[in-house]
Amino acid sequence: MDKQALDGLKVVEFAAYAAGPVTGKYLADFGATVIHLESGSRPDGFRLQYPPFAKNKPGVNRSGTFAVCNNNKYGITIDLKAPGGVELAKRVVAWADVVIENFTPGTMDRLGLGYKELSRVNNRLIMLSTCNQGQDGPHASHPGFGSQLTSLSGFTFLTGFPDGPLSLLFGPYIDFIGVGYGVIAVMAALDHRRRTGEGQYIDLAQYENGVQFLAQVVLDYNVNGRALSRMGNRCDFAAPHGVYPCQGEDRWCALSVFDDDEWLELQQIMGNPAWAADPGFGTLIGRKQHEGELDERLSQWTVQFAPEELMQTLQNGGIRAGILNRVRDVYTDPQYEHRRIWRGMEHPEMGVFHYQAPPFELESTPAVLDRPSPCLGEHNEYFFCQILQLEEEEYRKLVETRVIA
């Protein structure tokens, strides 16, 4: 096998749920050795609290939510509350280049595993703390989940039709923004360490990461005093611009027209219906003024087609259009298939599960997804004996005394 981009990089996660583990997953996909460290008695919350479970039967090794966040990692368990647990964890940290943690601020310090302590063990350590609010400030220690932080940071307020209810963005949307910035911060810190020999402590607030994605909305408020609110699928400078019904139940196709040439092209594709020739629709200003009627007329045309067919017809004519993929469709979308987004792997308790490859490809050193998510503590013996190279006898003793547990 060709060398991978991150071969040789060693990472340990004191992390659970989404933001910490998916950061580690990206590094693992590109070849880093990533250890997912859990406690056997209090495992990663995704293992038990979040469906789906294989065959709808809960179990620590049956969660799809845990699986999708953790392929290509080694799973180990240490009881950090047991005498000797913290000492053992420090030996793992001494081995690692990078620590990723996403506990509520203060937790690692209380465990005796704060950055100060860990940098004493490993003075070149790069430690990423990613949490909701950041490590300091009046709300730092407030516990929270991404599904709710997504509302605090402005996304929910901007989602929905103006005359209808708001919509949740399904789940922990903002966690995955934190993931991207986490990977970026760690990679930049590693490069800096290579050049200077210095370790780094990184404090990411997912709240502050999320606001980056709404920067112009914030600027609009600061400069113009305007707090943008939800506008459905409308766009200020395009019409039509929306999702339109297609053949079948709850099937849709998105399309948008940004200039008059595109509007003429769309008319032609529709077979130049009389309504579309109405001069009221001839200009952008007219189309915006009569956008409700325009949407209604257009819907009567789009509903005759399957969404795949409509997308292709419009794209062939140079009109931006896109099928609204249902969640099930993401597994068969031809472009995702081409990019090999899904990698099926046999998991010992779940059967074949489709793991998700990164959205970017490194052409000379591509992502390799070749190991399923670990069962709880699956790699204890392998990691401690082969990688950390503890003596067999010491390992046995740590298992007997329930430090490795």
Place this chain on the structure above:
Amino acid sequence: MAGSQGGKGLLEGYRVLDLTDQVGWLAGKIMGDLGADVIKIERPGGDPGRNVGPFYQDIPDPEKSLTWWAYNNNKRGITLDITTVTGATLFKQLASKADFVFESFTPGFLAGLGLSYSDLSRENPALILTSVTPFGQTGPYSGYQASDLELMATSGVMALFGSPDRPPVRVSSPQSYMWAGMSAAMGALIANFHRALTGQGQHVDVSAQASILWAITPAQTHWDLLQKDLSRDGEFITGRSVTGAKMRAIYRCRDGFINFIVYGGAAGKATNKALVQWMNEDGMAPQFLLEKDWDNFNIATVSQEEIDQIEKPIEAFLKTKTKADFFREAIKRRMLGYPVSSAQDIISDPQLQVRGFWTEVQHPELGTSITYPGGFGKFSGAWCGVSRRAPLIGEDNMEVFKGELGLTSTEVIRLKQAGVI
């Protein structure tokens, strides 16, 4: 420790050329936030993305687009028509000394100008070229055009946004471009790690469509494991109980909305107890909630009937509170949940203020400074933030063409007259 920021960024010393349009802007900005020297290269007359509003004081002007400002700060700016032989040659010279190039043209466009990855890497084998496009460099959709709306639709995420009785809906501020730009910076920096060890650059191929897909995790796994196709449910959160029960997530309050969810797990149980306690202080906790055995409450197996019964009095209670009431008590009582914030609420959040998140950025030509979101993170030994506003059109032409490429003033003026810059 975090917060004590040094003067230099982690990527100090790297040179980045940014040829992207809106789909890739964020990548170069992130590199700049980390201290790299980023040169935004626009076509003569300026990037068409400068025409995207909102605008400073609502004055539509390519030098006043807030969207442009938001994602092109921390960059220097030059103009260069790379479709001319002269422009392409100058670009090649810049690329021969650069560490990273980001671009977002239709796949094949750069190759047509003799500026493909293999053309550029011949001169500079260490170069990392990152291409950010709607669907990626190859594949059945690679020639398709898409704006944010089509990307949100084709990615699959929009299927989960909106109410069941209305069409699926996007976020009213484009998100797919942000995800794509972030992916591009991730890919480029992972490639950089490899380059540091081997001296070899490479081509990184980013798909905006696939970048957004992560945003709905773990919805996809419900299909993969159970062939259960989750769909949009507006104010409710779905997929949290094996019974299929859904929980309300958006509650009305006196002056807007609150995101509160009946959760399980340690934090959820503590929250449920704290809320009932608060309700009881107002005389609004029904007996069955006061007596509920939260320690044995399991959200992963809860039924719809039980959830509905729990939520009803919570709805009535939260209606009597303001967003600020809820936020204050949620912090004080360590309850999960937050208000549904607008831009105004975010600006006035004390947490972001105390963290020093907001940054004043000078706009000398307007005689003012403007408050921007600051750095995306805090580093113990390095600076991360916004140090300069987005460039004016061609603002750094002289500096770059003379200073970096060694042209004379006469030659730069000649290029301007020929329309190359």
